[in-house]
Amino acid sequence: MPGWQHPFGTCKEAVRVDLSYTAEEERFRDELRQWLSAHIPEDWTKPGFWEAMSPEANFEMRRDWERDKALAGFAGIQWPTEYGGRGGTPGMKAIYDQEMVLARAPQTVNGLGLTFLAPTLMAIGSDAQRKEIIGPMLRNEVIWCQGFSEPGAGSDLAALTTRGVRDGDDFVVNGQKVWTTNAMHGDKIFTMVRTEPGSEKHRGISMLLIDMHQPGVEARPLKQMSGASEFGEVFFTDARVASADCLGEIGDGWRTAMLLLSFERGASGVAQYTEFRRQYDEIVTVARALGRDQDPVIRNKLARVLTELECLRYHAMYVLTQVEQGRDLGFEASMTKLQWSETFQDLWEVFDDVLGPDATLTEPVPGLDVAALHAQAMWSRSVTIWGGSSQVQRNITAERVLGLPR
Numbered sequence: 411m412p413g414w415q416h417p418f419g420t421c422k423e424a425v426r427v428d429l430s431y432t433a434e435e436e437r438f439r440d441e442l443r444q445w446l447s448a449h450i451p452e453d454w455t456k457p458g459f460w461e462a463m464s465p466e467a468n469f470e471m472r473r474d475w476e477r478d479k480a481l482a483g484f485a486g487i488q489w490p491t492e493y494g495g496r497g498g499t500p501g502m503k504a505i506y507d508q509e510m511v512l513a514r515a516p517q518t519v520n521g522l523g524l525t526f527l528a529p530t531l532m533a534i535g536s537d538a539q540r541k542e543i544i545g546p547m548l549r550n551e552v553i554w555c556q557g558f559s560e561p562g563a564g565s566d567l568a569a570l571t572t573r574g575v576r577d578g579d580d581f582v583v584n585g586q587k588v589w590t591t592n593a594m595h596g597d598k599i600f601t602m603v604r605t606e607p608g609s610e611k612h613r614g615i616s617m618l619l620i621d622m623h624q625p626g627v628e629a630r631p632l633k634q635m636s637g638a639s640e641f642g643e644v645f646f647t648d649a650r651v652a653s654a655d656c657l658g659e660i661g662d663g664w665r666t667a668m669l670l671l672s673f674e675r676g677a678s679g680v681a682q683y684t685e686f687r688r689q690y691d692e693i694v695t696v697a698r699a700l701g702r703d704q705d706p707v708i709r710n711k712l713a714r715v716l717t718e719l720e721c722l723r724y725h726a727m728y729v730l731t732q733v734e735q736g737r738d739l740g741f742e743a744s745m746t747k748l749q750w751s752e753t754f755q756d757l758w759e760v761f762d763d764v765l766g767p768d769a770t771l772t773e774p775v776p777g778l779d780v781a782a783l784h785a786q787a788m789w790s791r792s793v794t795i796w797g798g799s800s801q802v803q804r805n806i807t808a809e810r811v812l813g814l815p816r
């Protein structure tokens with residue numbers, strides 16, 4: 411069709427997806443594998459190990475292990491060495507993500523800081539902010555929370571009402587945030603605050619980096635259906651933050667947030683594929699143990715979800731190729747978020763179908779512990795909500811990637 415421009419370029423300039431890694435990247439894989447095999451006790455990889463622990467003990471063990479890993483040089487893989495990173499390639503980061511999953515390494519406790527805040531700091535933070543924040547974050551000395559959502563502002567983030575009033579060199583902050591991941595463990599919170607009185611919508615907002623250990627900040631846990639309290643509410647009552655602790659320009663927090671969200675939404679598809687593919691095999695094992703693998707409807711659903719997983723794999727490699735070529739994903743990150751989150755949810759719906767009415771039992775077959783799988787099935791309900799719901803990602807893809815009318 412003459413004049414028609416595909417969002418990823420015309421056919422002539424189509425991206426050639428690269429599925430290989432360099433020799434240097436493969437050497438990095440070997441080194442990482444050796445470290446992981448020497449530092450992950452076998453018990454930790456057994457089903458139900460982490461689920462059987464109290465949430466506090468679970469968090470602290472992962473926090474310490476992740477710090478040791480950072481000190482051994484296996485953190486900030488792609489970040490510049492001057493900020494404590496390894497200065498590696500995007501391919502090394504993809505290998506790191508893959509190997510962490512394959513080794514059943516403990517999950518990060520500082521994901522909001524490491525995955526979203528750090529790249530934003532590297533892109534637009536001041537030198538002082540980068541130096542002060544990134545090192546302690548890598549070593550888990552400071553756990554970061556994300557203070558965006560409010561009771562009246564979720565998808566419509568610009569409706570936020572938490573306000574900051576200038577007082578000398580500080581802002582005095584009042585308001586409430588909700589669904590704050592790690593609220594009970596947080597040391598600092600990157601927070602969207604309306605700092606220009608009378609401003610509306612996305613204007614007059616700043617992203618302030620607020621210390622949570624002060625009298626004006628109170629975190630309260632929220633209980634999830636799994637029984638855990640991975641997130642909570644955060645109340646600000648005359649909390650203080652220096653105006654120098656603003657990420658990006660004061661009043662320009664919307665732009666900062668959009669950049670940060672593009673990192674949140676474009677998270678590593680390679681890691682996700684690796685993890686979900688292993689979970690798929692675990693679900694097939696349960697189906698076999700229950701004799702459900704002979705049910706044609708279940709077989710059909712398993713085949714369909716396997717197809718989705720393979721599409722996710724190739725999309726992940728497409729994204730990785732783009733990043734390696736230095737291309738900014740921008741709004742395309744919404745497509746990645748949409749694809750991985752919906753694939754993940756479909757996967758766990760098959761698990762529920764396999765168990766049927768036994769979906770509430772932790773041991774549907776004697777000797778078959780499915781507690782960890784249950785936890786994932788429950789978690790899967792949330793992934794099409796956080797980081798921007800599926801409906802919102804579809805809107806962004808339609809308007810910003812495909813250029814369809816609003």
Ligand SMILES: Cc1cc2nc3c(=O)[nH]c(=O)nc-3n(C[C@H](O)[C@H](O)[C@H](O)COP(=O)(O)OP(=O)(O)OC[C@H]3O[C@@H](n4cnc5c(N)ncnc54)[C@H](O)[C@@H]3O)c2cc1C
Pocket residue numbers: 522555556557558559560563564565566588589590591592641792795796797798799800801802805
């Ligand atoms: C596990 C989890 C962890 C989270 N962690 C954090 C965190 O650390 N920090 C933080 O700030 N927030 C966090 N959140 C909150 C999350 O970002 C919000 O839940 C999300 O943005 C949706 O907002 P909402 O819940 O207010 O739903 P709403 O915005 O009220 O949406 C309700 C429904 O309406 C739909 N909808 C809304 N607007 C449109 C539209 N324009 N077009 C079509 N459909 C629309 C939505 O898709 C959804 O189905 C977390 C949420 C979860 C589930």
